[in-house]
Amino acid sequence: MSKVFALDVQNHNIKWDGNIPSCLEFQDIFFQADVLSEIKYVYLDANNVSKRFKSGFDISIFEFGFGFGLNFLCTLKEWIDSKSQKKLTYVSVDNKVPTIQEIEKITDQFKSIDKEKELLLKFFKNVHNGINKINFDSVNVEFFFLVGNVNESIHWLNDFQKFDIWYLDGFDPKKNPEMWSEDILDTVQRFSRAGSTFSTFSSAGFIKRGMIERGFNVKKRKGFNLKRHHLCGETSGKIIKSKSSKRRIAVIGTGIAGSCVAYQLSKEDCDIDIFEHCSEISDGASGNPLAALYPKFNFLTTELNYINIFSFCYASRFYLFDQFKDAYFPSGVSFIDTNPNLSRWIEKVMQLNRADMFELKKNSSDALNNLKGAKLRVKNCGYVDPKKMNSKLLEPDNIKIFKNYSFIDYSKQKSKIMLNFKNKIHEELYDGLIIATGSGLCNYFQDLSLTKGHIVGIDISDSIKEPLNSNGYVLPKKDNKNWLGGSYEANFIDLEINHHECKNLIKKHFSNLNIEEKVPVNYEARAQVRTSTAEKFPIARRIEKDANVFVVGAFGSRGFTYGPIIGDHISAEMCQKMSPLPSSISRYL
Template sequence: MKSKHAQVHFNESGTPVADHFNDVYFSNDSGIDETQHVFVAGNDLAERWQQWPNPTFVIAETGFGTGLNFLVAMRAFNEFRAANPDHPLKRLYFITTEKFPLPQQDMQRALEAFPALKDEAEALASLYPMGLEGCHRLHFDNHSTTLDLWIGDVHELLPQWHSPVNGLIDAWFLDGFAPSKNPDMWTDALFSQMARLSKTGTTFGTFTAAGIVKRGLAGVGFTIKKRNGFGRKRDMLTGVFDQDNENVQHKLRLPAGPYYRYANDSLDKTSKVAVVGSGLAAATACLALVKRGISTTLYFDGDTLASGASGNPQGGFYPQLHSEASIASRIQAHSFLYARQAYDHTIEHAKACGLADVAHDFCGVIQLSFNDKVAERQNKLAAADVWPEALIKPVDSKEVSDIANLALPYSGLYIGLGGWLSPRQLVTAMIEEALQSGKLELKPNHTYVSHEAVETTKQRVQIRFNFDSAESEEVITADHLILALGAGAVNASDFNSLSLRPVRGQVEAIPTQMPIEQLNTVLCHKGYMTPVFEGRHALGSTYVKNDLSTDVRGDETEMNLATHEQALASTDIVQALQHDGKARAATRLGSPDHQPVVGALHNFDSLKEHYTMLGVGKPLTSAPVLPSSVVSTLTCLGSRGLTTAPLMAEVLVSSLCKEPLPLSNELLNAVNTSRFMTREAIRNQG
């Protein structure tokens, strides 16, 4: 999971040179002009954008390098948007791969050669990710651009890109080091994946005119054209893809049956979406929708937001990582990094707009090595060297004590980007930001009852609510319904075909006192303790399965204190604490495999019979896709909702809008609503 950084030196012209490939990242003559000639003009972007009828345009690139191509494209798109504010094309998606990402200081030094791109380069530097394999989705809202930077080998990554049957990509920047320097990239496998991902009419531009490239692209369905090269290069190649070309391997374009996420008609600015829920899942979904210009109404059953598990005054914010790069750990790592970006944005936006503050402190999180078993597990994680130190690193007892500002005789693992936030205030800030768009309406005191699909000129959804203490009923019609009910899903018949795992958790609110008033970081063991906020520390949490009650219980208070006493037995911190009994209980919702549940909601019991072929070894591509659905869900975030909610909402809304998705197919399948039914079918159960 931890990537290897590129090793570079700078030649006499100040151009970065990759030591591994002995090739320059861009032309010694003029990198900007080369990008403009080969990729922007080579794909006829200016003309195509003017004629583009859709809200998004997707560029894919095969070598991110210094980011120069991305910055030039982003600047060009920003200029297009400024000159055409009412044009239907609103956002650029730039999807790129990089096996050996440049260290940030080398990238910034390289880009200093282009003062015309200073603003764009600074924006990139502010969000440039750590060297962690997988997709890093970065939003540049001031430039109407989203960057998906996929770190890893292009041959491993492209097959993991989820694509509509008719293609995902509108233009290719076929970059990377020259075929003679980097033959491992320019292969038939690359060209086949380009064909799988391209739409009819998709273009490409590349600096090379090598025969292997020309023949490879022609062999998968691209019509090739030579153009004048840049600078000292005589020729370059451009081309257009034809899906109906006899050379196209159409079997590569088959969707993966029940895991396919683009079965619905796309949502757009004419759509009306109803979201049901009051917590972080609902708030992140609403914000993702309105950022795409989609009219959204949020229905919730109380007077106020964040009435459930998202109503806790403090919540620890960190990923749960293991010594292996398991699916669960990768979901946690990328969700955490995306959430940190999202929360930084929300906090800054609230300050800039004079909105309600979001109490938080990104003070880091220490996972204490509080017994031999935990120490062994943490040592294994450190020795595996799977994760970048910028994400998680081992610390000795002195470092633990210095970070925590408490004498603690334990080693541990330190997550420097973590900390704590007020979930309740975070939900409020996200909803206030969404309201500012003019695309969100709030409907409090509306209790969800049921829904049914209805046919008008297209399939829509009719939704029933009780309001005013269930004395009245309201029926509304929307283009799509997102159920983000949290633990409330347990009582909704819509979820009967999913196995839900409600877990009650009680968190103590300990008054600050010596010595914990000095605590400067979040401490985690079997429970957790936060630094002081409004005179109190959060100390939790209990886990009581299948209990929906939210009363505060004295025995659970004793349980929480005992957990901390046991974990911190080598200190006298907990034994000396005075507690006045203030606490809060809520129910979190989980799933059997402890992963979120995100996507189309169906009666999966009634669909099982259509997937029996999977039980006799047939591939997923032989199974039908799920029927179109007017209902989706974002649920089962469990106790890690602060970590996973923003990225899961982005996955859901991106799929509903038929945009690129920010997770690999492997990880998308692990959170798909259909996964339990699919697994049962493969095992030939039920």
């Protein structure tokens, strides 16, 4: 990634003529009134999309120029109508991000794509520079929105991912030559499958010549409506798509790390066996009554900050899937400026001008009313019921859970992997193994640090409806208790409850919340361990050169932030697909 701050996105610079936007930068209209018919003619029909969606194979499409998402929405509609059981991968690149209001204003004119618009807008949140991945699991679509300079974004692709269809839809080549450079045409060639097709509204001679030089048979087709011509074409060679054989994958550990990897793999052609040494799932660090999902970032353009922001944004969309609705509460999260550092941070966050993500709460009528200082509310996030979430993640039919299996090590048997358990004999062979044993990762990495932490439950107030963050957090009620977090003990000998720590935690939060009561005698508490690397990067790493063995974890205090994107990344590595993390970042994991 070039050194831009991830949340500092550029919106379109638009002039409206009624409901038709034109781009001030390129002095060009985005589209004309009959745009849906034009999209169907120029992109869908010219690429034979309807027939190819019914071919019974996965399909991948790359679009240059997302604009306001109309090509995507029309393609999504065609995909849903095709009732394909396969997967559509749609990658789109743009250096500008449309606002939700702009997408709404434009799509409100086109009732035929209402359903698709609803789907997009539900998840089109917390968009940042870099790769934004949205999984529309209900319709088997994965959408990558690459935000950034086009010539940089193409380097976020990896050679695993090839494309069947290209939509070349930048502005007029004369006005926006960057979108039509030799590098871009080389990218189309390099990432095309045999039998790939392309189309563009343009009929420029240099595009025609460029595509012919790169092995495409190019056609000058009659243009839409009054337009004279447009270009389309295909690579020579037959479309070769083989049905891949199912892989068997073993995952060790049913915390958020193992559960997210298993869930993401369950969407691929895999059967997953997940092993847990306890008698129930998620009894380690991921077994707290509740956990908060909130952004913790600084304003640096470091890889660690990128991974923190990307992970937060990914997770905030991921947990919104319908199947997680009893396990995730998208309440928003408030930050209370209880110290000068937090005040400065809040000030800088507000300077980002991301009204879609952050707001200052001035006159609130809820529990925050008692509190002094600025109150920053982060809109698109919330809190998780960890055990419920992990059991939802492990629900797919192709995931089998093995409890009371205590993993010792593995051995390689040619290209397969065999597992060795302390208390069971298990003779199955696997194509891949993911070790996600939380603090157990110390067996693989000597320099991990372990910190003991408590989460304490007491009855504070029913009116706390969202996590309140300061130095630690106070969560809404579960089982009649508000849960307090934010205790850290570097030196500990066991996981017994340390009452001194618990009382200090309560005192700290009482002070933050201006509560003048004494620390209650009765409270509930749970102690667990956070596992971290010295550099604070999570781990998501292959540990065998010639075998699919990965280690995942060291999520520190951000397990529910890192889990979803890291799970997706590992699944992509295992299945040789496009990752939601560019290699410039994933190589630090």
